[in-house]
Structure formats: structure tokens, C-alpha cells
Amino acid sequence: MSRDRDRRDATTLVRPGSKAAWEERVLEPALKKKPERDVAFTTVSDLPIDRLYTAEDLEGWDAGRDLGLPGEPPYTRGLHPTMYRGRLWTMRQFAGFGSAEDTNQRFHYLLEHGQTGLSTAFDLPTLMGRDSGDALAEGEVGREGVAIDTLEDMETLFRGIPLGEVSTSMTINAPAFVLLAMYLAVAEKQGVPIERLEGTIQNDILKEYIAQKEWIYPPAPSMRLITDMIAFCTERVPKWNTISISGYHIREAGSTAVQELAFTLADGLAYVEAARARGLDVDRIAPRLSFFFNSHIDFFEEVAKFRAARRMWCRFMQERYGAKDPRSWMLRTHAQTAGCSLTAQQPVNNVVRVTLQALAAVLGGTQSLHTNSLDETLALPSEDSVRIALRTQQIVAEESGVTNTVDPLAGSYFVEALTNRMEAEALELIRRIDAMGGMVAAIEEGFPQREIAEAAYRYQRQIDSGEKTLVGVNRYTEGNGPPPALLRIGHDVETAQKARLAAVRARRDAKQHAASLERMASAARGTEPLMPFVLDAVRAYASVQEICDALKPAFGIYREGRVQL
Amino acid sequence: MSTAATSGVRLLVGKVGLDGHDRGAKIIARALRDAGFEVIYTGLHQTPEMVVSTALQEDVDGIGLSILSGAHLTLFPRILSLLRERGGDDIVVFGGGIIPDEDALQLKEAGVRAVFTPGTATGEVIDWVRTNVPSRPR
Numbered sequence: 001m002s003r004d005r006d007r008r009d010a011t012t013l014v015r016p017g018s019k020a021a022w023e024e025r026v027l028e029p030a031l032k033k034k035p036e037r038d039v040a041f042t043t044v045s046d047l048p049i050d051r052l053y054t055a056e057d058l059e060g061w062d063a064g065r066d067l068g069l070p071g072e073p074p075y076t077r078g079l080h081p082t083m084y085r086g087r088l089w090t091m092r093q094f095a096g097f098g099s100a101e102d103t104n105q106r107f108h109y110l111l112e113h114g115q116t117g118l119s120t121a122f123d124l125p126t127l128m129g130r131d132s133g134d135a136l137a138e139g140e141v142g143r144e145g146v147a148i149d150t151l152e153d154m155e156t157l158f159r160g161i162p163l164g165e166v167s168t169s170m171t172i173n174a175p176a177f178v179l180l181a182m183y184l185a186v187a188e189k190q191g192v193p194i195e196r197l198e199g200t201i202q203n204d205i206l207k208e209y210i211a212q213k214e215w216i217y218p219p220a221p222s223m224r225l226i227t228d229m230i231a232f233c234t235e236r237v238p239k240w241n242t243i244s245i246s247g248y249h250i251r252e253a254g255s256t257a258v259q260e261l262a263f264t265l266a267d268g269l270a271y272v273e274a275a276r277a278r279g280l281d282v283d284r285i286a287p288r289l290s291f292f293f294n295s296h297i298d299f300f301e302e303v304a305k306f307r308a309a310r311r312m313w314c315r316f317m318q319e320r321y322g323a324k325d326p327r328s329w330m331l332r333t334h335a336q337t338a339g340c341s342l343t344a345q346q347p348v349n350n351v352v353r354v355t356l357q358a359l360a361a362v363l364g365g366t367q368s369l370h371t372n373s374l375d376e377t378l379a380l381p382s383e384d385s386v387r388i389a390l391r392t393q394q395i396v397a398e399e400s401g402v403t404n405t406v407d408p409l410a411g412s413y414f415v416e417a418l419t420n421r422m423e424a425e426a427l428e429l430i431r432r433i434d435a436m437g438g439m440v441a442a443i444e445e446g447f448p449q450r451e452i453a454e455a456a457y458r459y460q461r462q463i464d465s466g467e468k469t470l471v472g473v474n475r476y477t478e479g480n481g482p483p484p485a486l487l488r489i490g491h492d493v494e495t496a497q498k499a500r501l502a503a504v505r506a507r508r509d510a511k512q513h514a515a516s517l518e519r520m521a522s523a524a525r526g527t528e529p530l531m532p533f534v535l536d537a538v539r540a541y542a543s544v545q546e547i548c549d550a551l552k553p554a555f556g557i558y559r560e561g562r563v564q565l
Numbered sequence: 566m567s568t569a570a571t572s573g574v575r576l577l578v579g580k581v582g583l584d585g586h587d588r589g590a591k592i593i594a595r596a597l598r599d600a601g602f603e604v605i606y607t608g609l610h611q612t613p614e615m616v617v618s619t620a621l622q623e624d625v626d627g628i629g630l631s632i633l634s635g636a637h638l639t640l641f642p643r644i645l646s647l648l649r650e651r652g653g654d655d656i657v658v659f660g661g662g663i664i665p666d667e668d669a670l671q672l673k674e675a676g677v678r679a680v681f682t683p684g685t686a687t688g689e690v691i692d693w694v695r696t697n698v699p700s701r702p703r
Binding site: 124125127128130135136137138139140143144208212213214252253254340343344345377378379380453456457460461463464470472473474483486489560562563565 | 582583584585586587588591592594595596598604606608609610612634635636638639640663665666682683684686687688
């Protein structure tokens, strides 16, 4: 900005009605009387924000080319011509805890309260491809999500829920191929043709190496599993979203908004490249890729991020890959409010944070939304706090009036200038990743991991020094109030889950089970598509860990390189 | 920041169990290092046995564990009992994470010396370590 101004001062007169004229005539006297509150104003991600945005900040910006109209490329204004006038976003609260039975009850509860899609959280052992009886699973079974060991648990999880009529999201990555196979097998048992199934599996291993750190195999075999799943779903489960390319965890790990945007899109590009390398046409696979962004506390930065993401993805698909199908150009996204922005101190304040964040996601044009619960920094959310979180979305949707018109912030000098700026900075990061040979290579070099750790540390220092405010934590700290009633997961969940697994093991057909694992392991050593073999193993009630372990001889295991502090 | 008070104090900062949330652990490890402590960071997915072995091998004075998975009531007591078994019971154990108040009390009774929850300033942890983790005779 200041460089632009210098150039202008040097070469032109101060035009009447220009920002420079206003600064001279109106601003400077005002500042002399009363200086601003701070010397620098920045976003939560440290992006400097100017005092005032005018048309001058949009020089070179072309509304026809860069903004367009809703439902048209580059989709800056949203994917659909009517947006929320036509259909509200999907209110999708992520849920999962304890046993499959417990979570099944929570699913029924949420559907009865007006939720429109299911979203499954798995416990850590499941996320890491381990059974409830594994030594490392001790103390973790059913704590952060639902414990799933075999197809039997999955049958219980979706009991009484007609899979042909709901859309289901499953947050699972390294063992995604196993859980998808289990879901398909449950549908078969319910008599629902898998062609009809709708839903999303997260299946985004790259952000695991970058941020969430729940991995099993090294990147190359992991990418093979993902392309296998993409190929299988393209043929057999055409309405299934094969990857939810996730910035959420990148942001939670401490990235800035620009890093979240850049690393997520770079991950998306890596998946497209991998599928193309396998001979899949971009227009066959890209329409089933979906995204998942964080909606953090800095309101306009978040709105700009969602808008920039759509525009950038559209251009990548058109320009880099020559995609012809408009569905390939559209970045469809889920959003979740920022767990890491919530505080354990004065937890009721979190409702207000979540409201702002939900509003940012909606004004950013999200397709679905999870709102966090006020007690999440203390424990898994209780039923009461989950209801408040869902009600928050319903108030934004049905009381606030923000859904009455499409993309109400378009044309704001500030929002458009910030959208441009985020795009430019994210493109620069993507250029650096491209120069390293793409995201897989960048991960192996530790580049995104380092950038995020650096940003997280910088932010913590700003909180510690009071440079950035966190209400209830470093300012306005009086009045913590009584702690909310928390959801407790007893140790009995683990004991019961181990017993269920043992019972399945005793009951299943041992021969069929062993043979199915054998066939799958042997296919993994070659280049055959694996999904049919995985389905067979799942149908034979092989457990998550048995399946994951059977592939380790062919695939190897991933270990994080030395972490530099 | 005086390094005199911290000189010679060695700390192990660790992630134990399957929990991959390492943002807090890495921030604390770095802040402690920047405050003048010698810090060893274990990396992810350590078993209690691995943490205790590293702590004894590296002859540390304190172990700081970060657990956000809800498994704290299993993992902390396991580490404390392994330390007792293997002669490391003078190593100060502290930690942090998503830990409800009543669990923190239970952990303190079991021998965890301090439990820090989300929102703790790094300075508070540094001050606490300075006061409560002495350099052990080597």
C-alpha cells in the first residue's frame, strides 16, 4: 500500500476526492486531535489492514472477471444462483463418542432436533488403524469419538438410519478405505444400492502429515489407496465425495488464514495430479472432491478466504488442468468454527465466538457447517451444549436475515481488496510448493509443518504479551463462573468394546477371514485396485487393525522426521 | 530472563498415546528452550515406556506431557508408576491438555505436580518450572 502511495505522490497531483486528498484534508487534522488506538491494525493471522478501503484499492480488479455472478465462474459470489434463498446450508454437527450404541443414540437425537446430515467422529485408535484391544489404545477407546473395530460396530452405529436417505460424513483418513468399505457393506445389508449413497469421507492424508498427525503408511502408498478409492467411487458410488480436502486441521495446528488457504489448495492439486497420473480424467474425479475450511474469529479475513478459495480453485481447474465440466470448477466446502479459538476460561463466551464464526462461514458461502460447542476446551460436548451450537446456526439461518440475499458483502472495497490480497499471498506459497515438486515433496522437506509451527509460536507470543487480545484469557479475566456439566466417558466403554471385539473374533468364519486378508495383502504387493479386496475382508468381519496391519508388509509405515523446535 | 536459575535443568516434553495434537507441546517445548532450559522433545505417539526410558537415558529433571485425547487418567498414572519402578521417582512430572478440573485434582493426588489447561500463558509454565523443577544431582 505505502509503495503505491509513494509512487502516486511522486508522479501525480493529489486528485480531489481521492484517498490521498481525504488523508490530507480530513484525516490528518483528525489524527492530530486524537491518534488511533494502535499503531498497527492486523488480522488474527497478522495481515496488516488499512484504515480505509476505496475504489483505489481495487485498481486492476475487474468485476466481470474476478467477481462474476453467483453460480458462474469464478464463483467468487457463490456456487449457486440462489444460494441460501434456494436451500440453506447443511447443518452438520460432528458427533461420536463411546460405543457405536451411544453414538447411534446421539445421531437419532440430532436428526430429531432438525439436523440434516450426519457426521461421524471416530476415536483415536480407529483413526490410527488400531483395534480397541491394542496396547497403544489403552485409555483412548471411545474418548474422542466412536470406537469401531469391525463391521458389526458399523451396523450398530447406523441402526435405524436409512442410508439411502441421509448424507453421512465420516472423519477418517489413514484407514479411510476400511471405514468406507464398512459403510458400503452396511448399505448392502440394509438393501440400499451403493449407487444411491450420499456422503463424504475425509480421506485427506496429506493434511495428516502436515497438521493432524494421524498416519499409518508413507505418502506414496497412502496416495495409491486414495486413488484406488477415487477410482472405485467414480464407478460404483458416484454421489460420494471421495476426499474432503481439509484446511481445518492446518488452521487448528496454528497456521495463518493464508497458509490454510494455500496448503489446502496445494493438497487438492496433489490429489488431482495423483488421479491424473493413474489415468483418470480430471472431469471424472474433480466433481467429487470437496473441501473443509476452518471459520476462525477474524470475520472479514475468513469471509475473504472462502471467496478467494472458490475463485482460485476454479482457475486452477480451468487453467492448469483444462477441466471442462463446471462441476469440476466448483469448490464445494464444509466449514467448522475454530475449536482452537475457544477458551476454557469463561466458557459461555464461546457461544459468542461461535456465532461470529458461523456468520463468517455463511457470508463466505459455505455448503455445510458445524458449530462448536461451548464446553469443547474442557471435554467432549454435552447434549445441552451441542443443542446450543445447533440453535446458533438456526438463529443465523432463520432470524438474522443474512440469508435473504446472495453474497451481501460483494463489492465492498475492503472485502474485495482482502479477497485479492489473500489470493495473491496464497498463490505465492503455492508457487513455492510447486517449485519444491508439489505438496508430497514439500511435506517430505517439512516445509508446511515448519511454516505452521512458526505461525503458532508467533501467535502464542502475541497472546502472552497481550499484543493480541483473548477475552477471559489475557484481558477481562474476572468472573469464570461455575464450570458447565461435562460429558464423561467411563472406562467401562473400553472394557465392553474389547469384549465385543473378542466375541466377533470368536464368531466369525476364521477361514473366510484369513483368506480375505491374504488376498488383499497379495493384491497390495501388485498394482491391482484394492477396494474390492477390502470389501471382502470387511464382510468377513476383519477388524480395522487386522486390515491395516495386513498392508504394512507391502506399504511400510510412516515415521515423522526429527522435529525441529 | 535469567538463565542462571535455569542452567543445568533438563526437561523432556512429550506426546504420549495416539493423540496427534502437537501444537501446544511444541510451543511449550520451544518456550522452555528459549527461557534457557535444555529441552528434549519426544515427538509423537510415544508409549509410557518409551517416555520413561528416554527420560532416564537423558537423565532429565522434569517431564512435561501434553494430552488432549482424554486419556490422561490412564497415561499419567502409568508414567508415574514406571518412574517409581525404575528409580526415577525424583523426576518432576507435570502436564497439560484438555483436562477437567476434577481430573486435574485426581492427577495431582496421584503425583502429577502441576496441570496446565488451555489458555495458560507460556510465561506461567516457565515460572512454575523455574520454581518447582530443581536440577537433580548428577
